[in-house]
Amino acid sequence: MSKEQKRDAYYAKHEDVVLAELETSIDGLTNDQVKARLADYGRNELDEGEKRTLLQKFIDQFKDLMIIILLAAAILTVVTEGMHGLADAIIILAVVVLNAAFGVYQEGQAEAAIEALKSMSSPVARVRRNGHVIEVDSKDLVPGDIVMLEAGDVVPADMRLLEANSLKIEEAALTGESVPVEKDLTATLAADAPIGDRVNMAYQNSNVTYGRGSGVVTNTGMYTEVGHIAGMLANADESDTPLKQNLHQLSKVLTYAVLVIAAITFTVGVFVQGTPALKGLTTAIALAVAAIPEGLPAIVTVVLSLGTKVLAKRNAIIRQLPAVETLGSTEIIASDKTGTLTMNQMTVEKVYTNGELLNASAAFDASNSTLRVMNFANDTKIDPSGKLIGDPTETALVQFGLDKNFDVREVLAGEPRVAELPFDSTRKLMSTIHRQADGRYFVAVKGAPDQLLKRITQIEDKDQVRALTDADREAILATNKSLAKQALRVLMMAYKYVDSIPTLETDVVENDLIFAGLVGMIDPERPEAAQAVAVAKEAGIRPIMITGDHQDTAEAIAKRLGIIDPNDTEDHVFTGAELNELTDEEFQKVFKQYSVYARVSPEHKVRIVKAWQNEGKVVAMTGDGVNDAPSLKTADIGIGMGITGTEVSKGASDMVLADDNFATIIVAVEEGRKVFSNIQKTIQYLLSANTAEVLCIFLATLFGWDVLEPVHLLWINLVTDTLPAIALGVEPAEPGVMSHKPRGRKSSFFSGGVLGAIIYQGILQTILVLGVYWFALQFPEHVGDHHAIHADALTMAYVTLGLIQLFHAFNVKSVYQSIFTVGPFKNKLFNWSIVVAFLMLMATIVVPGFNTFFHVTVLTPTQWLVAVIGSALMIVVVELVKAVQRAAGQDKNAI
Known part of the structure; x- marks a missing residue:
C-alpha cells in the first residue's frame, strides 16, 4: 500500500466529523474517488505475507546440530563399514527425513489460520456510490464507502454506523459476548472504549441478526479489527513446548558428550594403543552411533501418535503432536x-410471576400470562425441522415455552397476530396484538424493566387483576435487582385486553398495562x-x-x-x-x-x-x-x-x-501426563543402554580389549532401540497420575529420579557386560586357542549386552516401584516386542550364515548359562536398589 489507513477512534466522534475526515458524504463516493482510493489503500483483503517454498521449509528442518552429526555419522558409517554400515545409515536417514516432513506439516498448519480468516469475508456488499445503491465485490470497498446492512448480512468492512433501525449484530467471534449487540447511534463513547462497548460501530466478519442500517467504511483490509488480529496471528510468538525444549536440551547434551567421548576414544586408540587410524575412526563412529539414540525422535513421534488416537476416541483432536505431551x-x-x-445459548433460568420467584424447572400452566407474553411478543421462526431461528434472547423464550408444552405455533393458530409495534432501541419495548376467540384483542408487551414498569398500572395477583401499589413496585424492583446481581439478563412481561385494534402508537398500545412477570436469562455454564x-x-x-x-x-x-x-x-x-x-x-x-x-x-x-x-x-x-x-x-x-x-x-x-466439552481437556491432561511418563521411560531405557554401550567401548579401548564389533552395536541398537522402546511408550498410566501437581516447564526428561537411574543402570550394565567378557577370557572353553577364546568372549559379551537390555526393559516400567507391583506382563504389546527382539538377537547366533556375518561363534550350554545369569542380574540388582530407595522415601518426592 502506498498510503496507510488510520485506525482511529471514529466511534468517539460525531458522524459529521467522521464523514468529513474520510472525505465522503451520505451519497457515497464517485467512481473516480473509488479508483483513486483503491490505488492508495489497496483491496479490502488480508495480506498473504511472504511465503516460503516447500523445498525451503524442508531444508530448514536440517539446521539442527544433532541432525547434522547424525547425517555425518551415517555417511562415515557407509564409507568405513561398507555394506555393514548401510542398514544403520538407511535407518538414520529415514528418521531424519520423517522428522523433516513432520516439521513442514506443522508449519503448514500454522499458515492455515490466516487462510481461514480470509475465507470468512463477505463476497458482496451493497454500497451507495454516485448516489445509487449497487452491489460490488467486498474486496473493492474503500474507506469512505457508504454500505447498506440488513439481517443476514456479513459486515464487509469496519464501519461507523450512520443509520441503525433495530440493528443487532452478533460479534461473539470478535468480543466473546454471547448475545448480539444492539446498536445505538446516540451513545457517547470514550476513545478507550473496548470493542464490545462500541455500539455505533460495525466490524468486518460480524453478522447482522436483526434490523437494518448503514455506515461509512472507516477501515479495510489489514487495518480492520480482523486484519489487526491477522497481523497479531502472523507475528505471534510461538513458545516451544516443554517437549521440544526437553528434546533440544537432550540433543545438545548428547551431541557434545558424543563428540568429546568419540574424540577421546579415537585419540587413545590410535596414539596410545597403536590402533590403525581407519580402525580407530570406525570405532569412534560406532561409538557415536551407539551413543546417539537415533531412533528416539521416531519413537517419540510414534508414542505421541498413539496418544492422539486415544484422545481422538475421546473427542480431543490433536493437530500438532507435541501438544499431547504439553x-x-x-x-x-x-x-x-x-x-x-x-x-453459548441464552436460557431462561428464573421467572417471577404471581408474586413468586420460580426456577425454570418449575411447572407452568399454558394460561400463565408471563409464558404467553414471552411467546407472543416474539419474532422467532420455527423451521420445519423444529430449529429456532431468530435473536438468541427471543429463541430462548420460545424454547422455554416448548419445554413447558406451550407450542406457540399451535396457540397462534387460534390467536393470530394482527398488528405489532416492532422493537427499537429508543423505547426498548416490543408489542404484538392478537385477536381472541371472543372478539377482543390481547396486547403482549415485553421489554426493559426500567422502561416498561413506567407504563404499568395493574398487576396479576393469584389470577386476579388489581391496581399496582407502591409495595408491588418495590417488590418488582427488588426482584429485578436481585436477578441482575446474579448476572441474569432480565426482561419484563406485561399485557392488556382491548376491544378493538388500537392506533399503532406507543402511547396508545403500550400504556395502562398489567404486570405479568419478570424473566431472568443467562448463557448457562x-x-x-x-x-x-x-x-x-x-x-x-x-x-x-x-x-x-x-x-x-x-x-x-x-x-x-x-x-x-x-x-x-x-x-x-x-x-x-x-x-x-x-x-x-x-x-x-x-x-x-x-x-x-x-x-x-x-x-x-x-x-x-x-x-x-x-x-x-x-x-x-x-x-x-x-x-x-x-x-x-x-x-x-x-x-x-x-x-x-x-x-x-x-x-x-x-x-x-x-x-x-471443557471436561475433555482434563481427559487430555491425564493422557498427556501418561505420555510424558512413558517417554521418560523410553528415554531412561535408551540412554541407560546407550551409556552402557559407550562405556563398554571406551573402557575396552583403555584396557586394550576388543569387546564389541561395530556391527554388534548397530544390530543391538536396531533390535532393542525400536520394538521394546516403542512398547514402553504405550504402558498403562501408573496410579495417581492426576493426584500430583503438574511438573511444569522447569522439569525435564531427567527429573523424578530418571537421571540418577540412567547413570547407575548404565554403569551396572557396563560392569555386567565387561564382567562376562572378563570371565570368558579367564575361564575359556578352548584352552590355548587365543583366536577362539577371543571369539567366544566377544560373542558372550554381545549376547549379554543384548539380553541385559531386554531384561532392563522390565526395570524401567517404573523408576521406583517394583516390576511385580506395576505388573510386568500387563502390556501385551510390550510382551510381544520382547519376544520378537529376543528372536532377532538369537537369529544372529543360531541361524547358519548369520554368525559369520556378525563375527560370532556357537556357544556351549555353560557359556549360555553365564551370559543369561549375567544378564538376569540386571533385574536383581535394580530391584534391590529400588527397595532401598523406597525405604529412604525417595519415591515420595518424585513427580
Missing part, C-alpha cells in the same frame, strides 16, 4: 467463557464444566477465565463453576480497561491475584498468557472466536472448539475439542 505439563488453563465454559474445574484444581492446575463479556456476567459464571470461591469477598475480576492502565511490568506484579478477566480485547488475552509464561508456567488457552486466535497461537497449547469454533481459531490451535 497437556501433561499444563499448569494454567486460560479459558474463554462463551461456548467453552458456557453453552456447561453441566460438566464445574466438575472439570474441580478435577483441574485437584490436579494442581489453575483455571483462569478470560472473556470479552461483561464483568458481572463473568464473575457470576466463575463463581458457579468454582473458578472463584463464592464466599470470597476479595476482588478477583480484572477488566480490559483496568489492564490498559498498566504497563507490562506493572501488570506482572499483580496478575496472579486475578482468576477472571472481563471485557478484554485480543491484545489483552495475549498479555495475560505471556504474563503467566513469564513466570515459567505452561499455559493452555481455550477459545472459539476469531479474537482468540492470537492468544491460542501464543499459548503453549491452544485448544479450539470443534462445534462452535471458527475456522480461524481451529487453525491457530494445537488441539480441537470435537464435543466443545
Whole structure:
C-alpha cells in the first residue's frame, strides 16, 4: 500500500466529523474517488505475507546440530563399514527425513489460520456510490464507502454506523459476548472504549441478526479489527513446548558428550594403543552411533501418535503432536467463557410471576400470562425441522415455552397476530396484538424493566387483576435487582385486553398495562464444566477465565463453576480497561491475584498468557472466536472448539475439542501426563543402554580389549532401540497420575529420579557386560586357542549386552516401584516386542550364515548359562536398589 489507513477512534466522534475526515458524504463516493482510493489503500483483503517454498521449509528442518552429526555419522558409517554400515545409515536417514516432513506439516498448519480468516469475508456488499445503491465485490470497498446492512448480512468492512433501525449484530467471534449487540447511534463513547462497548460501530466478519442500517467504511483490509488480529496471528510468538525444549536440551547434551567421548576414544586408540587410524575412526563412529539414540525422535513421534488416537476416541483432536505431551505439563488453563465454559445459548433460568420467584424447572400452566407474553411478543421462526431461528434472547423464550408444552405455533393458530409495534432501541419495548376467540384483542408487551414498569398500572395477583401499589413496585424492583446481581439478563412481561385494534402508537398500545412477570436469562455454564474445574484444581492446575463479556456476567459464571470461591469477598475480576492502565511490568506484579478477566480485547488475552509464561508456567488457552486466535497461537497449547469454533481459531490451535466439552481437556491432561511418563521411560531405557554401550567401548579401548564389533552395536541398537522402546511408550498410566501437581516447564526428561537411574543402570550394565567378557577370557572353553577364546568372549559379551537390555526393559516400567507391583506382563504389546527382539538377537547366533556375518561363534550350554545369569542380574540388582530407595522415601518426592 502506498498510503496507510488510520485506525482511529471514529466511534468517539460525531458522524459529521467522521464523514468529513474520510472525505465522503451520505451519497457515497464517485467512481473516480473509488479508483483513486483503491490505488492508495489497496483491496479490502488480508495480506498473504511472504511465503516460503516447500523445498525451503524442508531444508530448514536440517539446521539442527544433532541432525547434522547424525547425517555425518551415517555417511562415515557407509564409507568405513561398507555394506555393514548401510542398514544403520538407511535407518538414520529415514528418521531424519520423517522428522523433516513432520516439521513442514506443522508449519503448514500454522499458515492455515490466516487462510481461514480470509475465507470468512463477505463476497458482496451493497454500497451507495454516485448516489445509487449497487452491489460490488467486498474486496473493492474503500474507506469512505457508504454500505447498506440488513439481517443476514456479513459486515464487509469496519464501519461507523450512520443509520441503525433495530440493528443487532452478533460479534461473539470478535468480543466473546454471547448475545448480539444492539446498536445505538446516540451513545457517547470514550476513545478507550473496548470493542464490545462500541455500539455505533460495525466490524468486518460480524453478522447482522436483526434490523437494518448503514455506515461509512472507516477501515479495510489489514487495518480492520480482523486484519489487526491477522497481523497479531502472523507475528505471534510461538513458545516451544516443554517437549521440544526437553528434546533440544537432550540433543545438545548428547551431541557434545558424543563428540568429546568419540574424540577421546579415537585419540587413545590410535596414539596410545597403536590402533590403525581407519580402525580407530570406525570405532569412534560406532561409538557415536551407539551413543546417539537415533531412533528416539521416531519413537517419540510414534508414542505421541498413539496418544492422539486415544484422545481422538475421546473427542480431543490433536493437530500438532507435541501438544499431547504439553497437556501433561499444563499448569494454567486460560479459558474463554462463551461456548467453552458456557453453552453459548441464552436460557431462561428464573421467572417471577404471581408474586413468586420460580426456577425454570418449575411447572407452568399454558394460561400463565408471563409464558404467553414471552411467546407472543416474539419474532422467532420455527423451521420445519423444529430449529429456532431468530435473536438468541427471543429463541430462548420460545424454547422455554416448548419445554413447558406451550407450542406457540399451535396457540397462534387460534390467536393470530394482527398488528405489532416492532422493537427499537429508543423505547426498548416490543408489542404484538392478537385477536381472541371472543372478539377482543390481547396486547403482549415485553421489554426493559426500567422502561416498561413506567407504563404499568395493574398487576396479576393469584389470577386476579388489581391496581399496582407502591409495595408491588418495590417488590418488582427488588426482584429485578436481585436477578441482575446474579448476572441474569432480565426482561419484563406485561399485557392488556382491548376491544378493538388500537392506533399503532406507543402511547396508545403500550400504556395502562398489567404486570405479568419478570424473566431472568443467562448463557448457562456447561453441566460438566464445574466438575472439570474441580478435577483441574485437584490436579494442581489453575483455571483462569478470560472473556470479552461483561464483568458481572463473568464473575457470576466463575463463581458457579468454582473458578472463584463464592464466599470470597476479595476482588478477583480484572477488566480490559483496568489492564490498559498498566504497563507490562506493572501488570506482572499483580496478575496472579486475578482468576477472571472481563471485557478484554485480543491484545489483552495475549498479555495475560505471556504474563503467566513469564513466570515459567505452561499455559493452555481455550477459545472459539476469531479474537482468540492470537492468544491460542501464543499459548503453549491452544485448544479450539470443534462445534462452535471458527475456522480461524481451529487453525491457530494445537488441539480441537470435537464435543466443545471443557471436561475433555482434563481427559487430555491425564493422557498427556501418561505420555510424558512413558517417554521418560523410553528415554531412561535408551540412554541407560546407550551409556552402557559407550562405556563398554571406551573402557575396552583403555584396557586394550576388543569387546564389541561395530556391527554388534548397530544390530543391538536396531533390535532393542525400536520394538521394546516403542512398547514402553504405550504402558498403562501408573496410579495417581492426576493426584500430583503438574511438573511444569522447569522439569525435564531427567527429573523424578530418571537421571540418577540412567547413570547407575548404565554403569551396572557396563560392569555386567565387561564382567562376562572378563570371565570368558579367564575361564575359556578352548584352552590355548587365543583366536577362539577371543571369539567366544566377544560373542558372550554381545549376547549379554543384548539380553541385559531386554531384561532392563522390565526395570524401567517404573523408576521406583517394583516390576511385580506395576505388573510386568500387563502390556501385551510390550510382551510381544520382547519376544520378537529376543528372536532377532538369537537369529544372529543360531541361524547358519548369520554368525559369520556378525563375527560370532556357537556357544556351549555353560557359556549360555553365564551370559543369561549375567544378564538376569540386571533385574536383581535394580530391584534391590529400588527397595532401598523406597525405604529412604525417595519415591515420595518424585513427580
